[in-house]
Amino acid sequence: MGEVCVITSGKGGVGKTTTTANLGASLAALGKSVVLIDADIGLRNLDVVMGLENRIVYHLVDVVEGYCRLAQALIKDKRFENLCLLPAAQTKDKTAVSPEQMRGLCKELAQDFDFVLVDSPAGIEQGFRNAISGANQAIIVATPEVSSVRDADRIIGLLEAEDMRPPRLIVNRLKPAMVKRGDMMDIDDILDILAVELLGVVPDDDSIVVSTNRGEPAVLSASSRAGQAYRDIARRVLGEEVAFMDLDARPGIFGRLRRLFAAGDR
Amino acid sequence: MAGEQWAGIRGVSTRSGVRLWLPEQATFQDAKLALAKALREGPSIRGLAVTLEAGGRPLRVAELRELELLLLEQHGAALLQVIEGAPSETRAPIPIGVIPEGGDDAESGARLSAASAEVGTGARRGRRAHPSPSTARPALPKEAMGLVGSRDLPLSPTATVLVKRTLRSGQRVHFAGNVVVLGDVNPGAEIVAAGDIVVMGTLRGVAHAGATGGEDAIVAAFRLQPTQLRVASYIGRSPDGVSAHAAVPELARVRDGALVVERLMP
Known part of the structure; x- marks a missing residue:
């Protein structure tokens, strides 16, 4: 039986879909068989971020309504043999699926895959209920903003009532320079309130916007800092001990100039 | 419906579950044993929420934990609330949650x-x-x-x-x-x-x-x-x-x- 992991946040726009795509691609690159489920019915995005939009024939609602077999709706990724996507329907809404149906679907997929990653919609209503219903673990995505942390806290409270292991946290879009100036919540502030295990910190990285628009997960680019963070997270998900990357490692333009001068003085 | 259904101790069914009076033995362990005996011999309380009247006996955290485990593991019942202080037979359960x-x-x-x-x-x-x-x-x-x-x-x-x-x-x-x-x-x-x-x-x-x-x-x-x-x-x-x-x-x-x-x- 594989793991069924829901990626959720409460608040919208914090990077659930990006996290799902990158974590899925990293796990696949590490040799695991992975299926991504887009549970955001009516507002599907995961297929776009994965660059698989033009291959969709059947979707999640077709499967639960019996229009097609599950295997027919699964789209194989372009890059990894062992990575699949079950896309959401765009023309339906959240009520098209029930938590029981999602539970059955996840159970069936967990037979064949090592990891089932469920990309949850924002909010705490039925879409969220559907997304978490089949999961046995949860990853919370939060950005270092008070509103995002507040919503994450709410979600963690709701997940306490579910039959799953304690949720783990990914802090997304951290800007080390702003934290240093005291203009952004730092990791300790966030963990102080949420009191959950930290799975990783993803630095704010412009390359994510580029990779998202291109439909290429950032983990495929060796130079992307965010991609590196996601690769580390995937290894932690597999139980490896991976040191947290030093977010100050890359100096700004002035730091680089200073280093250059320092080298010249020697 | 009041009654002596719980061999040896006082207990009544309420709308929200069952209400038990912790026997007034000299020591906590004796009281716990008497409660355990009554629960073994009385009607099943599986799945019910238990309100425990502790009477004038202040319970320590560890003792509370013992009672919780007794109810949960041996009888599948959840300890809903503990009421300390002089119990009144006619008082409605105090809502808490x-x-x-x-x-x-x-x-x-x-x-x-x-x-x-x-x-x-x-x-x-x-x-x-x-x-x-x-x-x-x-x-x-x-x-x-x-x-x-x-x-x-x-x-x-x-x-x-x-x-x-x-x-x-x-x-x-x-x-x-x-x-x-x-x-x-x-x-x-x-x-x-x-x-x-x-x-x-x-x-x-x-x-x-x-x-x-x-x-x-x-x-x-x-x-x-x-x-x-x-x-x-x-x-x-x-x-x-x-x-x-x-x-x-x-x-x-x-x-x-x-x-x-x-x-x-x-």
Whole structure:
């Protein structure tokens, strides 16, 4: 039986879909068989971020309504043999699926895959209920903003009532320079309130916007800092001990100039 | 329906579960043994929420935990609340619970936790035969959703509930007595108590002590950083802008017609 992991946040726009795509691609690159489920019915995005939009024939609602077999709706990724996507329907809404149906679907997929990653919609209503219903673990995505942390806290409270292991946290879009100036919540502030295990910190990285628009997960680019963070997270998900990357490692333009001068003085 | 159904000890069925009187033996262990014997010989209480009348015997945290485990592991029942102080036979059960926002929707996640932060009930959703102590929490009975201070609920100033967990955003505790929280109260969480409120952690949410008009009620916390504080009809809030909070335990009370915060001097 594989793991069924829901990626959720409460608040919208914090990077659930990006996290799902990158974590899925990293796990696949590490040799695991992975299926991504887009549970955001009516507002599907995961297929776009994965660059698989033009291959969709059947979707999640077709499967639960019996229009097609599950295997027919699964789209194989372009890059990894062992990575699949079950896309959401765009023309339906959240009520098209029930938590029981999602539970059955996840159970069936967990037979064949090592990891089932469920990309949850924002909010705490039925879409969220559907997304978490089949999961046995949860990853919370939060950005270092008070509103995002507040919503994450709410979600963690709701997940306490579910039959799953304690949720783990990914802090997304951290800007080390702003934290240093005291203009952004730092990791300790966030963990102080949420009191959950930290799975990783993803630095704010412009390359994510580029990779998202291109439909290429950032983990495929060796130079992307965010991609590196996601690769580390995937290894932690597999139980490896991976040191947290030093977010100050890359100096700004002035730091680089200073280093250059320092080298010249020697 | 009152009755001697629980061989040797007092017990009655209530709408929300069952109410048991802890036998008045000399030592806690004797009382626990008598309770265990009565539960073995009496009718099954599997899946029920138990209200325990402890009488004049103050229970220690470890003892409470023992009773919780006895009820949960041997009888599949959840300890809903413990009432200390002189028990009155006619008194209605005092409502208590952790209630999510829009609390009348039991299915969407109304969950209870009280003295029994870690207990579960096999009856939850009726799909699991055995409760899992680590994650499951019983649903809150509908009749326990009311606000404190309704006329048919006589107040017992000695009744105290122990909430052994952190209250997260969207969770509420309402209790017609004192409330002690072993954990934090996060922003967006709310405690309403007829008596005093003590938080053994950081209070960042909203606390309302003396909710039925008791102006001598207090709110105390290891770190008092509330969004808003209320005592009886007095309301106070943190100053706007960047607020520096004292790193010492503090206490809020009404003094000379104003809500004041002072250092907690033992």
